[in-house]
Amino acid sequence: MKKDIILCGVGGQGILSIATIIGEAATEAGINLKQAEVHGMSQRGGDVQSNLRLSTENIYSDLIPQGGADVVISMEPMESLRYLPYLAKTGTIVTSSKPFINIPNYPDEAALQAELDALPSVVKLDIETVAKDAGNARGANMVLLGMAAPFIEILTVEQLRKAIAVIFARKGEAIVEANLKAFDMGVAASKK
Amino acid sequence: MKQLLLGDEAIALGAINAGLSGVYAYPGTPSTEITEFIQTNKVARERGIHSRWCTNEKTAMEAALGMSYAGKRALVCMKHVGMNVCADAFVNSAITGVNGGLIVLAADDPSMHSSQNEQDSRFYGKFALIPVFEPSNQQEAYDMVASAFEMSESLKVPVLLRIVTRLAHSRAAVEVGELSAENALNPSTDQWVLLPGIARKKYVDLLEKQEAFQKASETSTYNKKESAGQKLGIVACGIGYNYVKENVGDNADILKVSQYPLSPKAIKAFAAEHESILVVEDGQPVVEEAIAGMVGADYPIKGRLTGDLPRTGELTPDSVAKALGKPAGPAFDNAKNLAGRPPQLCLGCGHRDVYTALNQVLAEYPDYRVFGDIGCYTLGALPPFKSLSSCVDMGASITMAKGAADAGLFPAVAIIGDSTFTHSGMTGLLDAVNDKSNITVVISDNLTTGMTGGQDSAGTNKFEAICLGLGVEPEHVRVVVPLPKNMPEITRILKEEIEYKGVSVIIPRRECIQTAARHAREKRK
Numbered sequence: 001m002k003k004d005i006i007l008c009g010v011g012g013q014g015i016l017s018i019a020t021i022i023g024e025a026a027t028e029a030g031i032n033l034k035q036a037e038v039h040g041m042s043q044r045g046g047d048v049q050s051n052l053r054l055s056t057e058n059i060y061s062d063l064i065p066q067g068g069a070d071v072v073i074s075m076e077p078m079e080s081l082r083y084l085p086y087l088a089k090t091g092t093i094v095t096s097s098k099p100f101i102n103i104p105n106y107p108d109e110a111a112l113q114a115e116l117d118a119l120p121s122v123v124k125l126d127i128e129t130v131a132k133d134a135g136n137a138r139g140a141n142m143v144l145l146g147m148a149a150p151f152i153e154i155l156t157v158e159q160l161r162k163a164i165a166v167i168f169a170r171k172g173e174a175i176v177e178a179n180l181k182a183f184d185m186g187v188a189a190s191k192k
Numbered sequence: 193m194k195q196l197l198l199g200d201e202a203i204a205l206g207a208i209n210a211g212l213s214g215v216y217a218y219p220g221t222p223s224t225e226i227t228e229f230i231q232t233n234k235v236a237r238e239r240g241i242h243s244r245w246c247t248n249e250k251t252a253m254e255a256a257l258g259m260s261y262a263g264k265r266a267l268v269c270m271k272h273v274g275m276n277v278c279a280d281a282f283v284n285s286a287i288t289g290v291n292g293g294l295i296v297l298a299a300d301d302p303s304m305h306s307s308q309n310e311q312d313s314r315f316y317g318k319f320a321l322i323p324v325f326e327p328s329n330q331q332e333a334y335d336m337v338a339s340a341f342e343m344s345e346s347l348k349v350p351v352l353l354r355i356v357t358r359l360a361h362s363r364a365a366v367e368v369g370e371l372s373a374e375n376a377l378n379p380s381t382d383q384w385v386l387l388p389g390i391a392r393k394k395y396v397d398l399l400e401k402q403e404a405f406q407k408a409s410e411t412s413t414y415n416k417k418e419s420a421g422q423k424l425g426i427v428a429c430g431i432g433y434n435y436v437k438e439n440v441g442d443n444a445d446i447l448k449v450s451q452y453p454l455s456p457k458a459i460k461a462f463a464a465e466h467e468s469i470l471v472v473e474d475g476q477p478v479v480e481e482a483i484a485g486m487v488g489a490d491y492p493i494k495g496r497l498t499g500d501l502p503r504t505g506e507l508t509p510d511s512v513a514k515a516l517g518k519p520a521g522p523a524f525d526n527a528k529n530l531a532g533r534p535p536q537l538c539l540g541c542g543h544r545d546v547y548t549a550l551n552q553v554l555a556e557y558p559d560y561r562v563f564g565d566i567g568c569y570t571l572g573a574l575p576p577f578k579s580l581s582s583c584v585d586m587g588a589s590i591t592m593a594k595g596a597a598d599a600g601l602f603p604a605v606a607i608i609g610d611s612t613f614t615h616s617g618m619t620g621l622l623d624a625v626n627d628k629s630n631i632t633v634v635i636s637d638n639l640t641t642g643m644t645g646g647q648d649s650a651g652t653n654k655f656e657a658i659c660l661g662l663g664v665e666p667e668h669v670r671v672v673v674p675l676p677k678n679m680p681e682i683t684r685i686l687k688e689e690i691e692y693k694g695v696s697v698i699i700p701r702r703e704c705i706q707t708a709a710r711h712a713r714e715k716r717k
Contacts, residue, residue: 010533023363027196036362037198038305044568046535061438062362062431065509067523081527089522102536104575107529115529 002055003154004064006083009075010100011048014141017167018073019050021145025155025163026054036062045102047079054154073148075141076100077124078112084119092121094148094190096140098128123147125189131182139182146186157187197366199359202330203297204229206337211372213264213292214242216252218615219644220271221306222360223299227269228647235371245641247650248586248615249274253281253296260294260350263378265341272300273307275316277586277616282350284386286320287394289348291380293341297353299360302475302506306643308566308583310504312475317352317452321398323405324352324452325414326430330364332414332450338369339414347404356474358506359431405453414450417462418442425466426516427459429479432472435512444516454479456486463487470515471495474507536571542702543569545674546636547577549682550605553690554579560603561596565589565617567609568643569636580607587616594620594629603690607634611641614651618658624695625663632690633697635659636674638704646707659697668696675702 005022007015019035026033036051051064066085072093074080080095087093093116099109116122127143134143142164149157164183168176197205204226207215217227230236230243242259246252249270256268268278275282275298282296298313317324325340327333333355340351383390409415422445428436429449436446447462463469463486471480471493480495487493494500500515501507513520537544546569554560564570564580565588573580582592589606597604608617613635624631635655641647651658659669668689672682682700689696703711 011535023196027194027365032365033196034362034364036358038361044535044538044571045533047533059364060434061509062358062364062434063508065438065513065521067521068509078530079533081530084524084527087524089524103531103533105531107531112529115527119524 001154002053002057003071003152004069005052005054005152006049006064006069006072006086007052008047008049008072008079008083010079010102011045013075013100015048015050015075018141018145019052021160021163021167022052022054022152022155024167025159028163029155029159031056031154032059034059034062047082049083056154071148071151073144075144077116078107081112081115089120092123092151093119094123094144094151096127096144097124098126123190125186127186130185130189134178134182134185136178136182139179142179142182143186143189146183147190149183149187150190193368194365195368196363197330197334198225198361198363199327199330199333199355200225200299200361201229202334202366203337203353203355204233205368206334207267207295208233208236208241209369209371210338210341211265211374212241212267213374214256214259215267215269216242216246216256217269218246218249218252218274219641219647220274220299221644222301222357223269223271223297224644224647225360226297239374245647245650249278250281253278253285256294257281257285257288257290260290260292261380261384262292263380264292264375266292267295267297269297270299271307272298272311272313273309273585274298275313279316282316283320285350286322286398287386287391288384289382289394289397290344290350291348291378291382292375293344294350295337295340295344295353296350297355300354300356300475302356305357308585310475312478313352313354314452314475314478317354318478320352321402322349322352323347323408324354326354326450326452327359328431328433328448328450330359330362330366333359334366334368336414343408347401347408349398349401354430356431356506358474402453406455409451409453410455410458412451415458416448418444418446418448420444423467425462425469427462427469427471427479427483429471429473432474432507432512435507435509436472436516438509439513439516439518449479454482459483459486463491468492468494470500472501472507472512472515534574536574537568538705540705541568542638542674542700542704543572543636545676545679545682546607546634546700547572547579549674549679549686550607550634551577551579552679553683553686554603554605557603557690559601560605561601562605562607563589563592563596565606565608565612567612569607569609572607585616586612587620590617590624590631590633591620593631593633594624594627597630598627602630603632604630605632605634605690607636609642610635610637610639610651610655611649613655614649614658618662621659621664621695621697622662628694630693631695632686633695635697635699637699637701639701640704640707642704642706646704646710655699664695664697668692668694669699670696671699671701673702674700
């Protein structure tokens, strides 16, 4: 079994924390993993992405081929569309619905949402509002991970919860709880 | 024990465990994390392994060579263009030879994710006539460090370890070995004085070692042949091997190349067993060109030169699939509602205020040019500032402004960051002072090496002294604080110094907001 995931967003939105948690869960579960990140100049408010490959078999390429990603997990709706050629025809986009506009030529929002809605499998949610309602404004990326959790399949929701606890452990019990709550709200939203 | 490591981290840990005594480096994407890993590693700290950042790649290369002279194992790390900066020391280190093991790590950036070219460091290995290792994955990257140190010591030669962005910045599980002891201090007693008479002899020594290098490639466990009885033979170099395996699995004839020099014997035999060869290499067509010279003019070779693989950019599983004649699977087309999102200066960054002030002042001069340099502030070339006319290499802002001023251009303004200034700007400023060139130099000092993530900057707290020491007149070294509220003062000073017919230096100084936030967090703890 394999799961190829593209994580994406805008530099500074916290996609690498999502990657770290999935990586921790995969390592703990003994699943092979390769995760290619982008560092350097591209982090400064530009588009960022990470290719995350999970498999019970040997993984060769660090990069996911076109039409190969099982899930695109995106902190921003337009960014989720940037990797559309990499999404498998049977794949799912899990994305924040709220645009992050730091460019003058951001596309028409209604057209953007319509293009997303026309795709076979899309889960979208205003993750920032959900995180705020949960009292954890900085936990939007955990809400998103929760939304994506049912689609990652190769890892169980429980394995991901455990990884969150491990990764945030050094920041204290309160932070762990807040992030788990955000994650659980994401999972619940995804099942609706 | 297995650990999840970036390619860069695998190399760093491999070096520590192989008995490293010092890493020497200047930050540069995608190589930075190697030195950072060693700086924070517990064993490295306990052992007192040298890991402080160097001023530039040349000082790094020479210091590493000095440590090797003293008998200890040294690693020097840089991004590909750093090889140009240290080339003098690098090429000559092959002539002097080494004592303690010496590895030169070059991290190439095909596709220019964070670079201004995609030069292939394997050419440098061939140029200097030394062995090159090119790992295909994180495990090999870890293992090769020990192999390269051993080879370096047994054959008395520096070894080049070449990686690319996708290996440097990709994580995978790595089986980690035991910790070895460091070498004892044991200074070389060989001849290292490269006077012509001695250098001629040492060059012959280096040429005589070539056969041993070749033999090492032929018996290397990193190079291997896989056979499936196919007519096409695939020569797969470094991470190119992964993209081939991703597409064809075990159903292909592959000559995996991860250690150089290439073996003409192995290549000729492989060619004889097949009807044609496809060369899959990330970077420039180094091997493709070399093979063409080994197999005869009529032998069909496919690769980047023939257009079977793209001539530019990094390899992808898709480009390799196409070269293998594999039909593309079903995929969505590009989205319609999509716009580019280029990187930009952070909100609140001091460089922003510098550009705002520069643009305001220079608007009064129709013929002005601002010569830029390498760093976050290169983003001043993009909207909304669009301030820069050039960005070429580390330090070129000052020297290009000088040359343009020599030609009569006015105003000729250079903008350079603090770390870039100490890397390669100081000598150019001395030229300008000696020539009394009519230039205005802005050293935008954010107290760090910002673009690579906030490493220490070699000249922090020394810039006024450096400029005065180089001979800039004291009344034309001006310091300002780049904040919107100081705009009237900054623009007034800029205008005064542009009007001054000579070398003036303006130092806008305010800490990088990223490192400032990090320091505030650390303080709270």
